[in-house]
Amino acid sequence: MVKPVHWCRPELVVSVRYSEWSPxxxxxxxxxxxxxPEVHPAEAVRHRPRVVTSGHVKPGTLAYDLTRFPF
Incomplete structure (x- = not known):
């Protein structure tokens, strides 16, 4: 059973690592x-990876890093 959602006002910003966003x-x-603490909650955004169209990526780039499991 799914619990009801409890919304709150954003007051803190955190940095998290994750494997990916689900659909x-x-x-x-x-x-x-x-x-x-240096980031205001209104400035927090969801980072979106760049789309690679060349078919290959160079090691050390954001696109390369996102293809690996980050742990």
Whole structure:
């Protein structure tokens, strides 16, 4: 049974690592990294990876890093 959702006002910003976003918009395997006191909650955004169209990616790039499991 699904519990009801309890919404709250964002007051803190955190950094998390995760494997990917699921199709329904939830994080898969999220892990807390740290608090981010220098970031205001209104500035927090969902980062979206760049689409690679060349068929290959160079090691050390964001697209390459997102193809590996981040743990």
């Amino acid at each position: 329904d918009g939830t994080l898969r395997f999220p892990i807390f990294n740290s608090l981010r």
